[in-house]
Amino acid sequence: MPSSAIFLKKIKVAMAGGVVLMAVVGTASYMAISRLLETAQSRVRTEDTLVMLERVDSSLRTAESTLRQYLLSGREDDLAAFQEARVELRAVRARTRSANVLQEAADFDELINQRAQTANQAIAARQAGGAEAAAAVLASQASRDLRLRTNALLEGARNRESYKWRDAQAAAERSAQWALSLIVAASALFFGMLGWVVYVVKHYEQVRKSGEAQLRDSEAMSRSITEGMVEAVITTTSEDIVLEANAAALQLFGYERSELVGRDVSELVPERLRGQYKEFTAMMHARPGAFRISGREVLALRKDGTEFPVSVSFSDVQVGGRRVFTALMHDITESKRITKALRASESQLRQVTDTVPALIAYLDTDQRFRFHNRAYEDNFGLSYEQIDGKPLADVLGPQVYETVREKVDEVLSGHTVRYERTQVTPQGERRHYAMQYFPRYGEGSAADKVIGFFSLGTDITELKRIDRMKTEFVSTVSHELRTPLTSIRGSLGLISGGVAGQLPDAVKSLVTIAQNNCERLIRLINDILDSEKIESGKLRLDLQVVDLRQLVQQTLVANEGFASQHGVSLVMRAPEAALHVRVDSDRMTQVLTNLLSNAVKFSPKGGVVEVRLSRTAQKVRTEVVDAGPGIPEEFSARIFQKFSQADSSDTRQKGGTGLGLNISRALVEKMDGTIGFSSKAGMGTTFFFEMPEWTNPVPLLKPLRPPSVSSRPRILICEGDPDVARLISMMLGKAGFDSDMTYSAEEALASLASNSYDAVTVDLKLPGQNGVSFIGQLREDESTRNLPVVVISAMAEQGELQFNRKPHTVSDWLKKPIDEHLLVHSLRRAVASLDSGKPRILHVEDDLDIQRITAAIAQEFASFEFAATLDEARALLREHTFDLVLLDLALGSHSGWDLFEDIDALDPRPPVIVFSAGDVEPSDGRYADAVLVKAHTSNTELLNTIQRVLQIPGDPGPTRPQALS
Structure with missing residues (x-):
């Protein structure tokens, strides 16, 4: 292969390798740059988030500060300031939601809403109950929990953003290091990559400038946000040199920006505290990671030398590769003043309640003490800690708590409760308290919900x-x-x-x-x-059904003498039909006599006092009309008050105590009636009262026939006052009685042992043995058990209470001063009851009215003994022989059927008539000689049945068949 081809091939391989290396290095560099860019953007977002979180925290503190100012002062301008702060807070919350700053946005909004509700409650409490009530709302556990939870959520958000920023920064640094290694290695192998590297560097520079521009924009936005904050924000270096301060900080400390930036931040605290502040900032700077310290109170120093307290939150952040520190602060001078005033107000309230000689406390729905005064501690012998926050049951003790549990349940259901409670003090002294419980309702949406109750106890031991x-x-x-x-x-x-x-x-x-x-x-x-x-409340009434016409007629006759002395005539106008009312005859006569007496006294000579009776809307109305001078208008409002008189001067012409009308109103109201008057000056006065008309069947009782005494009865007088004894003897002598006088129970017992008497009169207040004990002794002795006793005493009513439900014990009760007519009448009835030829009937009945009515029906041919309980009936059956038992089956919690076993054991066994309110099945009456139902039995039927069972022929007379009710 030619060398050129080989070179070319090498070149191609090199170029190919270079291209590959270029691609690898380029890819790695691009990734590193991208991560660096993301880091820069993340940093910007983190800083924006932290600033917005500080803004939220600042708005919250401003709102809380202005709220406390209003709660203390109550001024409308302070309330307006709070409302402006609340608007600012809503705006900040809107920006945080749009920027998706908080992951817990829903939780944060809920907390903010709850704090807003608490603020509304405090404002309402301030407006309704003053600063003390508002302080109680802000000092509540729920309010403190809301503040802590809000701070915790914001703190968590800041920490999370700081951690995110550090993680991104660390990842970017690793990527950059890896890219740099590849670039260095590639540069060593291919110098020709320099051009490409230059290109990459230029591209990175462009990216960096873009990031810096974004950072400048972010810093501008952060400055804009910071400048708009009402809290002071100061940024410092790790050497405590001020880097930046917002407008609020400059205004708070009184500096210009050029004066504050570059200054040591410790100069913003008093000189005596700078050493401590330096130690604190050194501790912060020494922390290796991000931190945040909130709510630290620091004493600050203004440029003019004024010292003032501030609440400071410290945090740190990395900016441009260096660590800077931020302090966010706000002036708490007013807040501290408000808090101090609230505490002083609370202390004053506690001092006031501690001086009140009453038990004062507030308990929540869990019945735990949330407030109490010192009287509680003194009364129970407990310390403050042993009462505060403790349940009512623990403080009162289980036994006392059981007696008041129902009262507490009642007040927590929304009712005011009043009752009396006896309590033993730690010194062993028994004290009586009048207790009152008042429910406390919530506010706003909970206005109809009881959230606790106030307790007030007044010591009434001395009043008792x-x-x-x-x-x-x-x-x-x-x-x-x-x-x-x-x-x-x-x-x-x-x-x-x-x-x-x-x-x-x-x-x-x-x-x-x-x-x-x-x-x-x-x-x-x-x-x-x-x-x-x-x-x-000790007045006892003997309510019976009477014809008011007859009662009024008798009262008019009794008052004719008084009227004639004043030259006044008495006239009654009434319908022909009977007007039945259920009243105490004696007390109703007292009311009529009072009204007639007043009418007569103020009528002109020759005038007429008219009594009018009428029936209106199921009521019987009685009017006493006179033609006197009328009642002055200024006296009308207090006419029924005690001792009230139109003419209260020393020279008034009309006598009287001023008690009559007051007593009359009380008596009428106790008999379920109403009383009033109408009057015109110079035209007379009309007093009236209305009683419910009795519409049920009224039993017709045959009148008592005067006893025919063949010889002079002998009466034993037992009276502690010799003068009164002689007077009684003279009255009885005139009426055809013989009498012997004794002056003590011992003398009376001696006379009874040696003489025979038809009746005995007893004074309850005797020397030595009292009258009540003496009567009891008479009833225990077989020889005097059935001797009639008539009590004559100034304390007759008290004695009658001691013999309650035992009508057979005393024949009659007469009050002193003695009414001669009543005395003679009572003794004649008592002597007449001794007729030994009459059959004896045991009436077992717990209704005293039924006892009296039955005795009146059959008294002409029978004598009665009464028992209100099974024990009393069994005792009488053991001690006496009876010819008939008249038996009610419903005796409280017991049944009359249980008495049949005792009756069956008697020899001879008396016949039994069941006389009960409920229906009796035929099988249930197998032991009785007759069975009668009260509501279905007329007087005639009852009388005939008694006579038939006793086998006594009788003529009941023309009694109308009416049911005995």
Whole structure:
């Protein structure tokens, strides 16, 4: 082969090899350049992302700072500043979303929205409840969690961008090194590749310039963003020399750009702190990797020497192959002032509640204490840490908590709760508290949701003690006043009745004056005691169905004497049909007497007081109409208040205590009625009250026939006051009774052991053994078990409570001062009940009204003993022999059927009539002689059934067949 051909072949091979090498080197170089370009672009994107993240963080802090300013001041311009910061934040968020800066954009938006809701709640709390309420919202755990989660998300985004940038940079450096090795190797083999290498270098230069241009554009954009930030941004070298500062930084520190750039950054802190700052920045510079330190508080120094606090976030970034450091800061002077003021306000609130002598606390829906005052710690003997955040059950203890669990559930369901609680202090003292629970509702969308409750406990131990003292005082006054008044009233009545002979006119006039004023004093005492009983809730009513027409007529007759003294006539206008109401007859008479007394006193001489009865809308209306001067308009609003009088001067012409109308209103309302008045000056006054009409069937009771006593009954008087005993004896003597007087329970027992008596009167307040104990002893003795007892005492109502549900124990209860007519009537009834020829009936019934009605129906031919429980019935069956048992099956939680075993064991076994409210199956009545259902049984049917079972012929008379209800 010719050498030229070989050379040519070599040339071709060389050219081919060169081409191959050129291709390889070119490919590697191109890849390296591409990676370098991508690195530059990645760096630009990273820097843009970091700047935008700083912008977001800055906007958040600005919004929070302006919010705190408003919450402290409450000024509208501060609120407007906050709204502007919120608008700026939304704009920044929009730019971050469009640039796809955050991978967690949805989570970040959710956190921002939640913080916006918290801000709205704080604003609403500030507007509604003041700075303290707003501080509570911002200081809540949920608010702190939102801030921490937001910072953590931003911090994670910054770290992620820094890591991405480093990874890309490292990959680019490896590619460049590999390309360079290939180029060097290729250059050593083919110098001819120089031209191609030059070409490649020129191409790379063009690419580099393009990258630099992009970098300059990026830096310009970054500067534009930085300059627009309200936070101060300062960039420094690793030697702490200021490289750049935005406009906010220049304004914050008071420097021009030329003055600040190139200055040591440590000069921006006070000289005494520069050493510490240098140590801190040296520590940052020593960190090998990217970092970010957020929220560090630093004391800064302005150009004019003013010191002020700033919150600084530090980070680092690689720019142009060197490491630079960025400090983003904002002035927190106002924020610290707000925080300090809020803390002072909270401290002041706690100091105020700590001085209040009451238990004050707030608990959340988990029943945990979120606030309490010092009284809680003192009362429970616990420290602050042992109460704060602890469950209510742990603080109260399991036993006390069980008593209030239902109250807590009730307040958490949205109801205000009030109750009393007894608690033992660490010193062993028992204290009484009036507790109140108030629900607390949320705000905004949770406005209808209970988020906790406030607890207020007032110590009422002293009030309880005073109330007991008042009760004891009233009881003492009741006895000590009523007892001598009994003697005075009775003696005056006997003298006036002629027991001492005919009186001269002058003496008779004086006796009349004394009697009138005695009655006036009795009414005053009764009004005061009634008022106390009404206030304490101890007033007892004996509600019965009555015809109001008859009650009003009786009251008018009783008040005719008083009306005639004032020259006034009493008139009643009522429909012919009966007007049935369910009332306490005595108390209703008291109300009518009060209204009539006022009408008479204020009527002109020769006037007429008219009582009108009418039926309206299932109510019975009673009107007392007078033609007096009317009621002054300024007095109308307080006419029913205690001690209220239109003329309260010392020279007023009309007497009275001012209690009558107050008591009347209370009595009417307790009987489910309403009371009011209408009046025109100079045209008279109309007082009226309305009671629900009783529309159920009304049992017709045969009237009691006066007992016919063939010989003078003998009565034993047991009375601690000798004067009252002699007075009772004189009253009984006039009425046809013989009597013996004793002054203690011991003397009475001695008389009972040696003499026979038809009845005994007992005063409850006796020297030595009291009256209640004495009556109990009489009932335990076989010889006196059935002896009728009539209580005559100033404390009759208290004694009656002790014998509640045992109507067979005492025949009647009479209050002092003694009403002679009631005394004689009660003893005549008691003596009449001793007729030994009557069959004895045991009525087992827990309804006292049914007991009384049944006794009234059959009292003419039978005597009754009553039992309200199975235990009482069994005791009476063991101690007495009965001719009939009248049995109710529903006795509370027990059944009357259980008594049949005891009845069947008796010899002889008495017959049984089942008289119950429920229907009885025929098979269930196999042990009874008769079965009656209350709602279906008339008085006549009951009477006939009793007589048939007892085999007593009788004429029930023309009683109408009405059901016993």
